[in-house]
Amino acid sequence: MSKERILVTGGTGYIGSHTTVELQNAGYDVVIVDNLSNSNVEVLDGIEKITGKRPAFVEADCTDLAAMQKLFADYPGIKGIINFAASKAVGESVEKPILYYRNNLNTLLNLLDIMGPNGVKGIVFSSSCTVYGEPDVNPVTEQSPIKKATSPYGNTKQISEEIITDVITSGAPFKSVILRYFNPVGAHPSAEIGELPNGVPQNLIPFVTQTAIGIRKELSVFGNDYDTPDGSCIRDFINVVDLAKAHVIAIQRMLEDKSQDKIEIFNLGTGIGLSVLELIESFERATGVKVPHKIVGRRTGDIEKVWANPEHANNVLGWKAETPIDDTMRSAWAWQCKLRERGIM
Numbered sequence: 001m002s003k004e005r006i007l008v009t010g011g012t013g014y015i016g017s018h019t020t021v022e023l024q025n026a027g028y029d030v031v032i033v034d035n036l037s038n039s040n041v042e043v044l045d046g047i048e049k050i051t052g053k054r055p056a057f058v059e060a061d062c063t064d065l066a067a068m069q070k071l072f073a074d075y076p077g078i079k080g081i082i083n084f085a086a087s088k089a090v091g092e093s094v095e096k097p098i099l100y101y102r103n104n105l106n107t108l109l110n111l112l113d114i115m116g117p118n119g120v121k122g123i124v125f126s127s128s129c130t131v132y133g134e135p136d137v138n139p140v141t142e143q144s145p146i147k148k149a150t151s152p153y154g155n156t157k158q159i160s161e162e163i164i165t166d167v168i169t170s171g172a173p174f175k176s177v178i179l180r181y182f183n184p185v186g187a188h189p190s191a192e193i194g195e196l197p198n199g200v201p202q203n204l205i206p207f208v209t210q211t212a213i214g215i216r217k218e219l220s221v222f223g224n225d226y227d228t229p230d231g232s233c234i235r236d237f238i239n240v241v242d243l244a245k246a247h248v249i250a251i252q253r254m255l256e257d258k259s260q261d262k263i264e265i266f267n268l269g270t271g272i273g274l275s276v277l278e279l280i281e282s283f284e285r286a287t288g289v290k291v292p293h294k295i296v297g298r299r300t301g302d303i304e305k306v307w308a309n310p311e312h313a314n315n316v317l318g319w320k321a322e323t324p325i326d327d328t329m330r331s332a333w334a335w336q337c338k339l340r341e342r343g344i345m
């Protein structure tokens with residue numbers, strides 16, 4: 001018999017697909033809703049290959065309240081929601097702010113609206129280290145100051161956290177766990193699922209793997225004159241499967257009422273700051289494949305350095321990022337090779 005039914009919005013996307021795998025492995029009954037705006041329905045095949053079970057799938061837009069109401073009628077008994085559905089390209093959000101505010105905020109509002117009447121006990125929300133901006137002190141804790149957002153995307157995360165807080169404070173009959181991800185990277189070790197960027201990747205790892213396989217000629221390292229040991233920016237790169245596992249713990253925590261608090265916030269990172277150049281070295285060491293790269297000027301708006309203090313999640317959730325970075329790089333490479341094998345890239 002399955003455990004409770006969980007709705008995963010954005011479940012065919014990068015983090016949602018890995019989380020669905022972990023939820024199914026833990027025995028949960030998953031329903032995915034996705035409008036496939038940034039993912040592919042074949043992701044369900046990968047999930048099925050890994051877990052032996054195909055999750056229920058509804059192709060719908062979470063901003064469509066009627067469609068969401070129909071989903072709740074068709075799949076009764078949903079006890080928890082993990083809300084991944086959002087538009088996430090920082091640069092695009094500057095060009096299309098209305099799209100970003102509409103998609104990310106209306107999705108959240110619809111879910112919060114629909115939860116109470118349907119008896120849903122809790123919602124896990126995908127937030128981001130972007131809320132800390134350029135921190136004054138590293139590593140950042142959940143109490144570190146929230147900085148004014150530098151993009152509409154970042155602002156949707158800040159506003160979403162405020163919306164959730166206001167709704168819970170108003171006495172809504174459910175709980176929320178807000179998870180602030182640092183930089184999710186890598187793929188499932190089976191190479192059946194992974195990240196599938198649209199067009200030219202904006203994020204580091206997809207650019208690294210696409211350069212290594214020859215799709216891109218050269219990786220541009222944006223700046224080596226930062227105030228860091230090797231001059232390149234520092235991030236906290238968190239393995240996507242480790243990240244996915246934290247969601248299972250968070251959902252279970254709400255369903256079992258383990259916390260007195262109706263709203264909780266956790267940083268999800270490794271606690272280790274790694275520079276862009278160190279990450280390239282890790283990839284080359286782990287895979288034996290060279291990544292042609294050159295140093296270019298800084299990217300506008302980049303954060304110099306940010307990494308997490310994950311102790312709150314370690315102590316309270318009993319969760320810890322455990323995958324060594326070289327293993328993560330190998331998984332990212334295996335996924336890129338699988339895409340090539342399938343003729344996708």
Ligand code: NAD
Pocket residue numbers: 009010011012013014015016033034035036037038039040060061062063083084085086087088103107126127128129181182183184
């Ligand atoms: P993704 O684009 O791979 O997944 C998001 C999924 O949501 C996609 O499958 C997309 O088709 C779907 N979607 C978007 N809008 C929708 C809508 N209105 N209705 C239904 N489906 C919709 O992104 P991801 O990297 O898996 O990110 C998941 C969440 O985590 C997002 O909220 C993102 O902002 C957040 N996050 C991501 C990162 C990161 O670096 N990947 C970091 C911090 C936070």
Ligand code: WQD
Pocket residue numbers: 088090127128129130154182183202203204205207219220221222223233234235276299302303
């Ligand atoms: C990492 C580092 C680049 C590409 C973004 C979002 C943020 C959050 C996480 C969602 C930076 C450098 C990159 C390249 C490079 N997402 N780089 N050459 O900037 O930490 O944050 O993802 O919430 O909101 O902004 O991630 O992967 O783009 O960059 O040198 O071709 O790699 O300068 O230092 P970032 P990223």
